[in-house]
Amino acid sequence: MSLSLRTVALLAATALTVGGVAACSSDSPGASGAAGADCITDFDPAIDYFPDKQSVEYAQNFDIEYHNSYQVLTVRQPGQPDEAYVLTKCGAPAPDLSGDLANAQQVATPVSDLFAESTTHLPSLEALGKLDVLTGFASADFVYSDAAREHFADTGVVQFATAGQVDAEAVVAHAPQALVTGGFTDPAFAVIERSKIPVLDNYDWLETDPLGRAEWIKFFAALTGTEKQAAETFDGIVAEYDKYTDLAAATAPAPIVPGLPYQGGWSVPLASYSNALYGTAHITHPWMSEPGTGSLQTDLETVFAKAGAIPLAISTSAATTVAEALAAEPRLAEFAAFRDGQVWTSSARATDAGALDIYEQGVLRPDLVVADLIAIAHPELLPGHEFTFYRRLQ
Incomplete structure (x- = not known):
C-alpha cells in the first residue's frame, strides 16, 4: 500500500523518536496528559522505576519481565517465534539492548496515544480508567460499551479498519505511539512498522483458560502504567470466579x-x-x-x-x-x-x-x-x- 506525499510529510513532522523510543518532549505524544506527568525527570540508572510489578499466572501467551527503567513484554503465538517488545519508562534513555532484543520494537510508557483493533481490548482500558489514551480503533460498528462509544464520539477517535482491513495511511497520518492488533496479520502492519510505529500483537483470543483471557488486562496495564489497578481488578475477578467454581x-x-x-x-x-x-x-x-x-x-x-x-x-x-x-x-x-x-x-x-x-x-x-x-x-x-x-x- 503506497502512502501519499502528504502523509509522508506529516509523519516526518510529527514522529519524534530517540533510539526507537518516543521521546518525552513537549512535542511527543507521550509528553502530554497523564503520561507526561509520569515521565522520569531526573533519570538515575540505579533506581527501579517499577514499584508495582505484575506477574502472569493464568495466561499462556504473554509474559512481562522487569528491568530498572524498562519492561520486556513477550507475546507468543503457538507454533510461531516469540515476539518481544521493550516498554521504556518515559524520560529514561533507550536501553542498550543486544541479542534477540536488539531489533525489538520499543514504546515509551505510559502511553497517551494508542490505537487498538479488537473489542476485547476495550473492557481492560475501561476498567483501568484509561479509555482516554485510545485515539484510534478499528471500527465502532460492533462496539457494545456505552462509555467507549461516547469516547469515540466525543474525541473523534480515528476508525482505521471500517472496511475490515487496516488503513495504513490513516494510522501513519495520526502516528500513534503504538497499535495493538487483534491477533491476526494484515498487510498494512509492515507499512506501519516501516513508519516507526510499533505494532504489538495481542493473542488474548487464543487463551483457553477464561482467567487467562481476562489476565490480558495486565498487557494494557504495562502500556498505561496502571499495574496496581490491574492487580486489584484481576484479583477481584479471580476471587469471584473461584466462588462460582466452588458453588457448582x-x-x-x-x-x-x-x-x-x-x-x-x-x-x-x-x-x-x-x-x-x-x-x-x-x-x-x-x-x-x-x-x-x-x-x-x-x-x-x-x-x-x-x-x-x-x-x-x-x-x-x-x-x-x-x-x-x-x-x-x-x-x-x-x-x-x-x-x-x-x-x-x-x-x-x-x-x-x-x-x-x-x-x-x-x-x-x-x-x-x-x-x-x-x-x-x-x-x-x-x-x-x-x-x-x-x-x-x-
Missing part, C-alpha cells in the same frame, strides 16, 4: 445442546474457551470429550442425532426470540429444548448493529459469564439471579 463443584453436570446453526452449519466446541466455562459451571454436551481443539464444524442432522432429546440449549448467538431462531432454521422446532422453551442465548446485552457484550465485557469478566451459566443449568444454586449476558428466548 458438587453438582452433577447438566447436559446441553451447544450452540445454534449458522448459515447451514453447526459449530460445536471441543477443547476450548467455551468448554472451560461449561466445565466450571458443571455443564456438559456430547462433544465435551471429543479429541481436538477449537470447534468442530458439523450439521443439524448430526447434532439432532446426538443432542435432539436434551431439554436445554445454550448458545452465544444474537437471536432474541424463538421465532427468529426458527425463521432461520425451522427444523429446530424438533429439538426438545425448543419444545420445552429452554433455549438460551447471549443476546441480553446487544446493540441494534449486532454487537454482543459477551465478546467484550464477558472476556474480562468470566465470573459473570459463569454465574449466568450456573443460573441456567443449576437454577437452584442461584435463585433470583439477575442475568448479565444470557436470556431465555421467548
Whole structure:
C-alpha cells in the first residue's frame, strides 16, 4: 500500500523518536496528559522505576519481565517465534539492548496515544480508567460499551479498519505511539512498522483458560502504567470466579445442546474457551470429550442425532426470540429444548448493529459469564439471579 506525499510529510513532522523510543518532549505524544506527568525527570540508572510489578499466572501467551527503567513484554503465538517488545519508562534513555532484543520494537510508557483493533481490548482500558489514551480503533460498528462509544464520539477517535482491513495511511497520518492488533496479520502492519510505529500483537483470543483471557488486562496495564489497578481488578475477578467454581463443584453436570446453526452449519466446541466455562459451571454436551481443539464444524442432522432429546440449549448467538431462531432454521422446532422453551442465548446485552457484550465485557469478566451459566443449568444454586449476558428466548 503506497502512502501519499502528504502523509509522508506529516509523519516526518510529527514522529519524534530517540533510539526507537518516543521521546518525552513537549512535542511527543507521550509528553502530554497523564503520561507526561509520569515521565522520569531526573533519570538515575540505579533506581527501579517499577514499584508495582505484575506477574502472569493464568495466561499462556504473554509474559512481562522487569528491568530498572524498562519492561520486556513477550507475546507468543503457538507454533510461531516469540515476539518481544521493550516498554521504556518515559524520560529514561533507550536501553542498550543486544541479542534477540536488539531489533525489538520499543514504546515509551505510559502511553497517551494508542490505537487498538479488537473489542476485547476495550473492557481492560475501561476498567483501568484509561479509555482516554485510545485515539484510534478499528471500527465502532460492533462496539457494545456505552462509555467507549461516547469516547469515540466525543474525541473523534480515528476508525482505521471500517472496511475490515487496516488503513495504513490513516494510522501513519495520526502516528500513534503504538497499535495493538487483534491477533491476526494484515498487510498494512509492515507499512506501519516501516513508519516507526510499533505494532504489538495481542493473542488474548487464543487463551483457553477464561482467567487467562481476562489476565490480558495486565498487557494494557504495562502500556498505561496502571499495574496496581490491574492487580486489584484481576484479583477481584479471580476471587469471584473461584466462588462460582466452588458453588457448582458438587453438582452433577447438566447436559446441553451447544450452540445454534449458522448459515447451514453447526459449530460445536471441543477443547476450548467455551468448554472451560461449561466445565466450571458443571455443564456438559456430547462433544465435551471429543479429541481436538477449537470447534468442530458439523450439521443439524448430526447434532439432532446426538443432542435432539436434551431439554436445554445454550448458545452465544444474537437471536432474541424463538421465532427468529426458527425463521432461520425451522427444523429446530424438533429439538426438545425448543419444545420445552429452554433455549438460551447471549443476546441480553446487544446493540441494534449486532454487537454482543459477551465478546467484550464477558472476556474480562468470566465470573459473570459463569454465574449466568450456573443460573441456567443449576437454577437452584442461584435463585433470583439477575442475568448479565444470557436470556431465555421467548
